[in-house]
Amino acid sequence: MRERILVTSALPYANGPLHVGHIAGAYLPADTYVRYNRLAGADIVYVGGTDEHGTAIEIKALKDGVTPKELVDFYYEDMKTDFKNLGISYDNFSRTSLPVHHKTSQDFFLKILKNGHIERKTVTQAFCPKCNMFLADRYVEGTCPACSAPDQKGNQCEVCGKVLEPIELVNPKCITCSTTPEVKETFQWFIRLSDFQDELEVWMKSNKHWRPNVVNFCLNWIKEGLQDRAITRDLQWGIKVPLEEGKDKVLYVWFEAVIGYVSSTKEWAERMGKPDAWKDYWLDGKIVHFIGKDNIPFHAIMWPAFLLGYGEYEGRKWKLPYDVPANEYLNIGGKKTSTSRNWAIWLGDFLKDFPPDYLRYYLTTVAPESRDSDFLWEDFQKRINDELNDIIGNFVHRSITFAYNNFDGKIPSLDKSLLDDDDKEAIKNMEEIGTKVSDLIKVFKMKDALKEVVSFAKSCNRYFDKKEPWKLVKTDKAKAANTIYISLELAKTLSMVLNPFLPFSTEKMLKEIGISKFVWDDSAKLLLEQGKSLGKPEPIFSKVPDEEIKRQVQKLDNPAPMKKTLVKKEEKPMIPFDEFAKLDIRTGKIISVDDHPKADKLYVMKIDVGEERTIVAGIKSYYKKEELIGKKIVAICNLEPATIRGVKSEAMLLAADDGKLVSLLEADKEMKTGAKIR
Ligand SMILES: [Zn+2]
Ligand SMILES: [Zn+2]
Incomplete structure (x- = not known):
């Protein structure tokens, strides 16, 4: 299966x-x-x-x-x-x-609540009297109580990793106005992690195949005793707590x-x-x-x-x-990445300067699998030039080029009766490399898996050098054909086992050999079709020049200032008053509210705007039915009717939308329905 x-x-x-x-x-x-x-x-x-x-x-x-x-x-x-x-x-x-x-x-919240693992508790929280709001985690900054690192955010210390509550910080400040927050009472829902303490410990100890650093970290954490943790907060932007009493709170x-x-x-x-x-x-x-x-x-x-x-x-x-x-x-470069200090190599920038596989290759060779590691531009250059280009790219390119120039651009034929020990060893290596690599990938050792591939590529180059096909082709064409056939098979296998690491360049390599689709097990097979035409060989990689590395190092030391998020604002043309005057805007009253039969976020409402109209409005996430019925609203009454998910909407409610909240425009209760807005 x-x-x-x-x-x-x-x-x-x-x-x-x-x-x-x-x-x-x-x-x-x-x-x-x-x-x-x-x-x-x-x-x-x-x-x-x-x-x-x-x-x-x-x-x-x-x-x-x-x-x-x-x-x-x-x-x-x-x-x-x-x-x-x-x-x-x-x-x-x-x-x-x-x-x-x-x-x-x-659904998760309600289900865990129903099962008794979530409870409501009164809490004291940081509150900024000047901003008149409770300050959730990052809205407070101060000194870490555990390691005394300054300027830490109220959710977690970046330096020692301690998970924090904002009020635990020493010398706390509101990040908006720098006021020292007060401590005030409110309530939140908490998950009782202690309910799962024993079960989690047994499970964690059974995870023998996990990385030891992960298991040890968790077991230490569990041993300290799992604490209840707040899962709600007083914020607007987020997922509403699905309970009446929590309507001003969101899920943490x-x-x-x-x-x-x-x-x-x-x-x-x-x-x-x-x-x-x-x-x-x-x-x-x-x-x-x-x-x-x-x-x-x-x-x-x-x-x-x-x-x-x-x-x-x-x-x-x-x-x-x-x-x-x-x-x-x-x-x-020996320092921790910091977005706030702009010490980082941004992916978008990188991909403007280098092919994606260069980054994929380098990052795998320095993967921080068991300890922190370092991105160094000089090391990057060395890996790309000496390994990716000179070992991997070179072998594939020389094999295809040789066949292209000496065997009419076709895959030469293999005569099995002429195989010598070197040929047999090369084929054996080819048959085994797929399993060696997959055994390591399966246990998440990507770095070691790639090392295996590189050492396989080295053995391929050694085979080619030892056979000296450039001499052989003049003295014994059949043996030269064997060497090149086997080299092309090796290049095919090398491309296949490299494919999960370098998808872009291996696709090109395989295309030159005439393969577009394959499965992992193909890497262990001799499967090239003798006599089939090869694609025109092109170098797959190229060396990274010194000047480019100098430029990158300079850019890292003197980064361009961080840009603000630029949001394209729509251009809104001015319209003449006459156009505006054509709008028939009236006061109205909501008579009834029903769920739209086919859409989760829409209501179907009847409104009275001097006469009864049906409208469809996307305000279900913001208003409960009972909040709407009887409301005095404002509506545009002469827009062309629109059919929304099968229901005809005959007017449009006016509402304000700030990206977080939607608020209906209202008229005073005494205003009668159908009054003109001008
Ligand atoms: Zn404040
Ligand atoms: Zn700390």
Whole structure:
């Protein structure tokens, strides 16, 4: 039976561009793993998306002078493009602002609540008297109480990693106005993680195949005793708590973001036209979460706790993560990547200067799998020039070129009776490399897997050099043909086993050999068609010159200032008064409100604007039915009727929309219906 696997990569915050540190941690290794498994015939789905809620988003939007919605719309597109250009091959790249995610998260909340693992508690929270609001995590900055690092945010210390509550900070300040916050009483819902303490400990100890750094981190955390954690907050931007008493609160982003993997799988299933298919993976598959180490507690402790707390889904248990291959950090030039200090190599910039496979190659060779590692421009140059170009690219290119020039551009024939020991050894290496590489990819050792490929490529070059086909072709053409046939088979295998790492260039390499489709097992076979024409050989890689590296180092030391999020504002033309006067705008009253039979977010309402009209309005997420009935509203009454999902709408309500909230315009209660607005 085909192995059924669901792979996820951490959802990046949609509040800034991607940098190479992100890529090395959660995306490139996941993509390599997924590409290998697809070739090996697994039933595998790879999902991700942007994390679009939380104070990190609100604060960046505030700084850039855009709405949170504008910010996340911008970065969703930006990241999607970057991922695509790097060849990160998601089956679905979703967004946590989509209705499917809001619904799924609210379902998790209600289900865990019903099962008794969520409770309401009175809490004291940081409150800014000047801004007149409760200050959720990042709205407060101060000194870390554990390690005394200054200027830490109220959710987690960046220096020592301690997870914090804003009021724990020493010398706290409101980030908006620098006022020292007061401590005030309110209430929030908490998840009782302690309910899962024993079960999680037993499970964690059974995860013998996990990376030891992840297991040890979690066991230490569990040993300290799992604390109840707030899963709601007083914010506007986010997923509403689905309870009347919580209507001014949203689900805490740490609670809902991980649920985004389920939502993204649902969206994928819907798009594939098999809406229930997501269940096969979540209830009966192998789940693998690729993350950076800062995400370990959320994926390896809290997320499993939510899944346990949810209980059964349609009589089946949720699968706990099969593995959480967390990577350590990738530093840049010996220093930790810092977006705030603009010490980073931005993915978009990189891809303007180099082919994507150069980054994929280098980042795999320095993958921070078991300890922090370093991106060094000089090292990058050396790896690309000395390995990718001189060993891998060179072997493929010289084999094809030789055949092209000496065998009429065709694959020469193989005479098995003439095989000598060197030929046989080369074929044996070819038959074995696929398994060697896949055994390492399966246990997430991408760096070692790529090392195997490089040493295979070296052995291929040694074979070619030893056989000296340039001499042989003059003295013994049949033996030269054998050498070149075998070399082309080696080049084919090299391209195939490299494909999960370097999808763009290996596709070109295989095309020159005449292969467009293949499966992993083909890498172990002699399968080239003798006499078949080869594509015109072109060098696949080229060396990175010294000047280019100098330019990059300079750019890193003197980065261009961070740009603000630029949101294209629509040009709104001025209209003459006569045009405006044509609008028939009236006061009205809402008489009845019903759900739209075919759309989740729409109401069908009857309004009285001097006469009765039916209208369809997308305000269901903002108003309950009982809040609407009897409301004195304002409507445009002479727009052409529009049929919205099968229901004819005969007027349009006027409402304000700031990207977060939608608010209907109202007239005073005493105003009669049908009054003209001028
Ligand atoms: Zn303030
Ligand atoms: Zn600290």
